[in-house]
Each structure stands twice: as structure tokens, then as C-alpha cells.
Amino acid sequence: MTKTINDVYMELFHRLKEADDPQPSLSARELTAYACKADKNKTGEWGHLYLDDATVDYAHLLCDKCLDGEPLAYILGEWDFYGLTFLVDKNVLIPRADTEPLCEMVIEQAKKKVSPRILDLCCGSGCIGIAAAHTVKDAHVTAVDNSEGALRITRENARRLGVQNRLIAMNADVRFRPPVNMGQYDIIVSNPPYVTRAEMRELDRSVYHYEPHEALYGGVDGLDFYRSICSKWGSLLVTGGIILFECGWQQANDVAAILEENRFAGIGITEDLAGVPRIVYGYNTEIDDPLE
Incomplete structure (x- = not known):
């Protein structure tokens, strides 16, 4: 199933929230924007932009790092x-x-x-x-x-x-x-x-x-x-x-x-x-x- 940027954002948000990330919305937005090369200030467009499977997998890989304790700033660079x-x-x-x-x-x-x-x-x-x-x-x-x-x-x-x-x-x-x-x-x-x-x-x-x-x-x-x-x-x-x-x-x-x-x-x-x-x-x- 083809996913939009917003779909990926919601997936990361739920993963982070379940893991008690202190700022799941911020972390999910930053990771999604970085992985998808999307503008984090234009999230209203994310529901209309579709992704390939490799990009979706990459976003979840970055989320894995975050859940493993690596600071968000180091992941983003x-x-x-x-x-x-x-x-x-x-x-x-x-x-x-x-x-x-x-x-x-x-x-x-x-x-x-x-x-x-x-x-x-x-x-x-x-x-x-x-x-x-x-x-x-x-x-x-x-x-x-x-x-x-x-x-x-x-x-x-x-x-x-x-x-x-x-x-x-x-x-x-x-x-x-x-x-x-x-x-x-x-x-x-x-x-x-x-x-x-x-x-x-x-x-x-x-x-x-x-x-x-x-x-x-x-x-x-x-x-x-x-x-x-x-x-x-x-x-x-x-x-x-x-x-x-x-x-x-x-x-x-x-x-x-x-x-x-x-x-x-x-x-x-x-x-x-x-x-x-x-x-x-x-x-x-x-x-x-x-x-x-």
C-alpha cells in the first residue's frame, strides 16, 4: 500500500508515544521531514505527497535509532x-x-x-x-x-x-x-x-x-x-x-x-x-x- 508523508508521520508518532518519548509529535515531525526530504513547516501538504517503500523504511530506521536512545539532534545532524x-x-x-x-x-x-x-x-x-x-x-x-x-x-x-x-x-x-x-x-x-x-x-x-x-x-x-x-x-x-x-x-x-x-x-x-x-x-x- 502506497503511503503518504502524513501516514509515515502518524506511524512514527504512535511508535514514539508508546515508547514514552517526551515529545513524540516533535520527534516524529523532525524524523519524517528529514527522511522524506519534506518541509517540516508545511505539514498541511504531507497528506498529498506519496513515498516509495525505501523512503518509508528509512524513516522507520531513523525512528529505531531514536527509540534506542540516540539523540534526535545527532540523527538529524x-x-x-x-x-x-x-x-x-x-x-x-x-x-x-x-x-x-x-x-x-x-x-x-x-x-x-x-x-x-x-x-x-x-x-x-x-x-x-x-x-x-x-x-x-x-x-x-x-x-x-x-x-x-x-x-x-x-x-x-x-x-x-x-x-x-x-x-x-x-x-x-x-x-x-x-x-x-x-x-x-x-x-x-x-x-x-x-x-x-x-x-x-x-x-x-x-x-x-x-x-x-x-x-x-x-x-x-x-x-x-x-x-x-x-x-x-x-x-x-x-x-x-x-x-x-x-x-x-x-x-x-x-x-x-x-x-x-x-x-x-x-x-x-x-x-x-x-x-x-x-x-x-x-x-x-x-x-x-x-x-x-
């Missing part, structure tokens, strides 16, 4: 963040809506500057820095990660979103001192690895088995990267510049204390969309010598 579509693969964490308020704060700060320089540490897919460069047309971004796989994704995302001429992707490990001659930045932002040793054992299966552990694990207490960035990379911030972090749901006060220990001032904590204290920031008002 892309995910939306801050109104933009980013390429993702297993070299990078999937961009999450929880990070959008951090991105918004970076953009707000960048708009106050002329040709702002932004340093995005532990950049992963590059979503924060690229979204900032895409929104603030005179911003220049240096995106840093110690994974060549992540940097490849960052460069491709920058190219696809038209900001490749204002973004440099650099391989460096933020646990060590920065390369020489990087200059100084108006804004430093980082969503670093912050999962604790205990939390790693409790991660959801889809995260633990598919997302890169090196982008998740932040040391025994989850704070290793905050300590290194503040102590080793803080000198790259101009006087009056701002540093912003995302952190775990119980880490905000500890990250704020690390900023204070490293002589940052005006330290504040902001909540994410769910009301969780997730963003910690501070200003450089004391470091004048970038080599200090």
Missing part, C-alpha cells in the same frame, strides 16, 4: 539554537535552550561596544560565539576548543551562517595558559565542562552514551575549568570587560567565589529560563597588564 540552525555531530554537545540566556547576555554586552572582541572558550559547536557574531554585525570572535572535531564543526557553522570572516577557530586547552599574542577581549564567555564525578554516573543514557565525555566532565567537583579560565585566561580581558559562565544547577555560588578569588568585581548570578541560577558573571576592574 543539526539543531536549532537562538533562532539559527547549527550542524552537530558526536564531537560536540547538542546546543540547549538553557544556554540561550547566556548567549543573550553576551549579545547585549557586545552591542554596547564598537567592533567588540569576543572570546568563546570551550566553544563546542560554536553556537554562542557564532550567534553573537550573526547578531552583532561588527563583532569579532575567537572560538577556542581542544577538540579538532569540535573546531571543524565550528568552522563549518561559521561558514554556513556567514560569519566566517569574523571568526577564528583556535585549538587550545583552557586548562593551560593561552597562546602568546592573542591580544585582549571585551567579552570572555564559556560554557565549559562542569559535570561532577558523581553526576557523570547519573547522566541520562542518551547523554552518557552519545555526547562527548570530554565536553561534560569538569573534574571531581565540576569546577576545574572555571578555576583555570579565571586564573590563566582572565588576563586577556580588557579593563572593564566582562566574563560570563554557564554552570551546573548547584554551582553558581562556587563559581562566583572563584571569580572573587581571581579579583573580578561586580559579580552577579542570573537564572536560566527555568529559574535555575545558571549564569555567573564578573568584570575585570583590576587587571591592567595582560601579561601579569
Whole structure:
């Protein structure tokens, strides 16, 4: 029996719903559109478009992967963040809506500057820095990660979103001192690895088995990267510049204390969309010598 795109969507929807997928309608729509090369924004047409058997089988194969725990974003190879579509693969964490308020704060700060320089540490897919460069047309971004796989994704995302001429992707490990001659930045932002040793054992299966552990694990207490960035990379911030972090749901006060220990001032904590204290920031008002 010949099936329409809508028939396949309904089949996937029922399979996902029976398996207790948290968003069966969204997952089924995304998988169906991807497998059938259909426009997910024109589902009204799906009941009139017929498919060959191979396409139907492919849609169900993708659904099998989803039911086996593989994240939808990795199956699709892309995910939306801050109104933009980013390429993702297993070299990078999937961009999450929880990070959008951090991105918004970076953009707000960048708009106050002329040709702002932004340093995005532990950049992963590059979503924060690229979204900032895409929104603030005179911003220049240096995106840093110690994974060549992540940097490849960052460069491709920058190219696809038209900001490749204002973004440099650099391989460096933020646990060590920065390369020489990087200059100084108006804004430093980082969503670093912050999962604790205990939390790693409790991660959801889809995260633990598919997302890169090196982008998740932040040391025994989850704070290793905050300590290194503040102590080793803080000198790259101009006087009056701002540093912003995302952190775990119980880490905000500890990250704020690390900023204070490293002589940052005006330290504040902001909540994410769910009301969780997730963003910690501070200003450089004391470091004048970038080599200090």
C-alpha cells in the first residue's frame, strides 16, 4: 500500500508515544521531514505527497535509532539554537535552550561596544560565539576548543551562517595558559565542562552514551575549568570587560567565589529560563597588564 508523508508521520508518532518519548509529535515531525526530504513547516501538504517503500523504511530506521536512545539532534545532524540552525555531530554537545540566556547576555554586552572582541572558550559547536557574531554585525570572535572535531564543526557553522570572516577557530586547552599574542577581549564567555564525578554516573543514557565525555566532565567537583579560565585566561580581558559562565544547577555560588578569588568585581548570578541560577558573571576592574 502506497503511503503518504502524513501516514509515515502518524506511524512514527504512535511508535514514539508508546515508547514514552517526551515529545513524540516533535520527534516524529523532525524524523519524517528529514527522511522524506519534506518541509517540516508545511505539514498541511504531507497528506498529498506519496513515498516509495525505501523512503518509508528509512524513516522507520531513523525512528529505531531514536527509540534506542540516540539523540534526535545527532540523527538529524543539526539543531536549532537562538533562532539559527547549527550542524552537530558526536564531537560536540547538542546546543540547549538553557544556554540561550547566556548567549543573550553576551549579545547585549557586545552591542554596547564598537567592533567588540569576543572570546568563546570551550566553544563546542560554536553556537554562542557564532550567534553573537550573526547578531552583532561588527563583532569579532575567537572560538577556542581542544577538540579538532569540535573546531571543524565550528568552522563549518561559521561558514554556513556567514560569519566566517569574523571568526577564528583556535585549538587550545583552557586548562593551560593561552597562546602568546592573542591580544585582549571585551567579552570572555564559556560554557565549559562542569559535570561532577558523581553526576557523570547519573547522566541520562542518551547523554552518557552519545555526547562527548570530554565536553561534560569538569573534574571531581565540576569546577576545574572555571578555576583555570579565571586564573590563566582572565588576563586577556580588557579593563572593564566582562566574563560570563554557564554552570551546573548547584554551582553558581562556587563559581562566583572563584571569580572573587581571581579579583573580578561586580559579580552577579542570573537564572536560566527555568529559574535555575545558571549564569555567573564578573568584570575585570583590576587587571591592567595582560601579561601579569
